[in-house]
Structure formats: C-alpha cells, structure tokens
Amino acid sequence: MESTLDVETEYKQRPRLKFSWVxxxxxxxxxxxxxxxxxxxxxxxxxxxxxxxxxxxxxxxxxxxxxxxxxxxxxxxxxxxxxxxxxxxxxxxxxxxxxxxxxxxxxxxxxxxxxxxxxxHHPAAIWNGNALLNSNGQIFYADVGQLHQQDQEIVKLYGPETESERVLDTWREIKSQFASLGLQITSVVLNDRHAWQLILDNGIRLELGKDALEERIQRFVELYRHMDERVQQISYIDLRYDTGAAIGWLTEDQRQESSNDQGHG
CATH class of the missing domain: 3.10.20.310 (membrane protein fhac)
Known part of the structure; x- marks a missing residue:
C-alpha cells in the first residue's frame, strides 16, 4: 500500500525596504x-x-x-x-x-x-682656524669670534676634515707630558702627509713626523729637561730621526722681535 507524504513549504517573503523622499x-x-x-x-x-x-x-x-x-x-x-x-x-x-x-x-x-x-656644543678646540670642535671631536661652524673669554685660549687644531676626532684625541693623550715641563700645546697640526707638528706656548715648533709619536715626544721631554736658558733661542726641534734631534735657532732679528713682544706683554 502506498502512502503519499505531502510536505507543505511556506515561504516567508521579506518586506521590501521603503525609501521615501523624506x-x-x-x-x-x-x-x-x-x-x-x-x-x-x-x-x-x-x-x-x-x-x-x-x-x-x-x-x-x-x-x-x-x-x-x-x-x-x-x-x-x-x-x-x-x-x-x-x-x-x-x-x-x-x-x-x-x-x-x-x-x-x-x-x-x-x-x-x-x-x-x-x-x-661645548667648544673643545678651534679647528682649521675657521671652525670649532665639540668635546666629541665633531666639527661645527660657529663664529670663532663669539668665543667667551674663558674659551679663547683653547687649543688650535689643524688637519683633514675626516681626522678631527683623531687630532683631538691625540692632543688629549699627549698634553700631560708637556704639562709636566710647565709647557702647554697651543697648536697641533696633522698635515696632508699625516705627519705631526706641535707648537708650544714658548714658541718652539716640534716636527714629529708620521711614526713613533710617543717615543719622539718622550725624547723631547728628556732633551728639554737638560736645556739651559738657551731654550728661549730655539725656533724648532726636529725629532724625525731614529735617535737624537736637530735644533733650529732663532735668527738675530727673530730674537729681537721675540724680546720686543715679551716687553710689550
């Protein structure tokens, strides 16, 4: 016997969205x-x-x-x-x-x-005459003429632009050796050939070359301790030798000029 199942499906129609002019x-x-x-x-x-x-x-x-x-x-x-x-x-x-x-x-x-x-920036040195170095050896281009009185006697450093930190660090490392002699370094020069030159506050120029910097400075220290009053007549000391040094003396005109400067001072 067959039976039929009628399934009534209701569809609920969704209401339409009414969108009026309002x-x-x-x-x-x-x-x-x-x-x-x-x-x-x-x-x-x-x-x-x-x-x-x-x-x-x-x-x-x-x-x-x-x-x-x-x-x-x-x-x-x-x-x-x-x-x-x-x-x-x-x-x-x-x-x-x-x-x-x-x-x-x-x-x-x-x-x-x-x-x-x-x-x-805190000025640590005058750099190449027309700029300044801060305490980290960074170059900044402030007016050197604006330096306050307490900063006007800072060291003068010279060298290639890329060597500013090296020159400042070298000055810091060696200055105490000259201070032990009662001397100050007024200028440090690293030239294009990477040779060192120092100017001291008594006017003596030291030629130190490229190599054995510490050894040559120590040689100068020992030499200077044995010098007499003639040290005031020295123009330069060349230490670019394996041993010893060559001394250049002031000319008569240079000695006279130096005496006049000291008299005016």
Whole structure:
C-alpha cells in the first residue's frame, strides 16, 4: 500500500525596504552637516587668529644661544602654522640649524606656547682656524669670534676634515707630558702627509713626523729637561730621526722681535 507524504513549504517573503523622499532628504541633510562640520573644524584649526603660536619658552644650560637667535630661526618658517597644524619636526629642524645648537627638543603647550629645550656644543678646540670642535671631536661652524673669554685660549687644531676626532684625541693623550715641563700645546697640526707638528706656548715648533709619536715626544721631554736658558733661542726641534734631534735657532732679528713682544706683554 502506498502512502503519499505531502510536505507543505511556506515561504516567508521579506518586506521590501521603503525609501521615501523624506528619508532621502534626511540622509542628504546628515551628509551635508558632516561635511560642513569637517570643513569648519579644519578652518578653525588653521585660523591663526584663534590658535596662534605666539609665545616660546627657551630652556637649557646655555652660554652662546640666545632667545633672539631662536626667534629668528623660527621666523624663517613660512607659512607658520597654528597650535593644531604646526609640525614640531619643522620647528626642530629650524632651531637645530643654529650653529651653536647640538640638539633640540621641542613640544607645544596649550594653548599658544612652544617649549624649546636646547643642548649646546661645548667648544673643545678651534679647528682649521675657521671652525670649532665639540668635546666629541665633531666639527661645527660657529663664529670663532663669539668665543667667551674663558674659551679663547683653547687649543688650535689643524688637519683633514675626516681626522678631527683623531687630532683631538691625540692632543688629549699627549698634553700631560708637556704639562709636566710647565709647557702647554697651543697648536697641533696633522698635515696632508699625516705627519705631526706641535707648537708650544714658548714658541718652539716640534716636527714629529708620521711614526713613533710617543717615543719622539718622550725624547723631547728628556732633551728639554737638560736645556739651559738657551731654550728661549730655539725656533724648532726636529725629532724625525731614529735617535737624537736637530735644533733650529732663532735668527738675530727673530730674537729681537721675540724680546720686543715679551716687553710689550
């Protein structure tokens, strides 16, 4: 006997989305309101009259950088933004372009202030007559004429641009040997052939060559300790030998000039 099973399937029809002109008008109104809000906010952020960066605070242990220098550096930024739009990195780049500035940290402080914290280069030597070295041997091109009184007697170093750290380190390593004789090194020269030359505060020039620097300096120290008052008549001492040294003496005119300089001093 066959039986038939009738399965009744019901389909529920989803309601159609009704979108009237009222809904469309409301949607357009909301979109327009959002766009207007965005443009108004951007305009408000860019309005220098509403959020001007009108003040800056300078901080740091400073001797050579003044507030007028920082103000001048910042004034070269065009256009200058508002509190909301001005890029801090741009401010930092402008301030670090100042020759005495080693590094700068800058932040904005609500509502209108730029806070600038600076670290200066500390001059350790005059480099090639027209630049300076900091304590790390890095070259910076500040005005040598701006050196304060306490820095004006710093050593003068000369050499190829790539050898600034080496020349500074060498001066630091050898100066104590001359100090033990009551002498100071006023100049250190590393020439293009990588030969060393020293000028001492008593006017003597030492020719040391390229090799055996320490041994030649020690030879000078021993020689100098046995010199008498004639040391004042020495022009140079050439130590570029395996042993001994060659001494160059001042001419009569040079001795007379040296005496006159000491008399004026």
């Amino acid at each position: 809904d469309a008008s409301f949607l357009l109104f909301v979109v327009a309101l959002i766009v207007f809000g965005i443009f108004s906010t951007v305009a408000w952020m860019r309005d220098s009259g509403r959020l001007p960066l009108s003040q800056f605070v300078l901080e740091g242990d400073l001797e050579y950088v003044h507030s007028t220098d920082v103000q001048s550096a910042l004034s070269h930024i065009h256009p200058f933004g508002t509190f909301m739009t001005q890029d801090v990195n741009q401010l930092q780049t402008a301030v670090e372009s100042l020759p005495w500035v080693a590094s700068a940290a800058i932040r904005k402080q609500w509502p209108n202030t730029i806070k600038v914290f600076l670290m200066e």
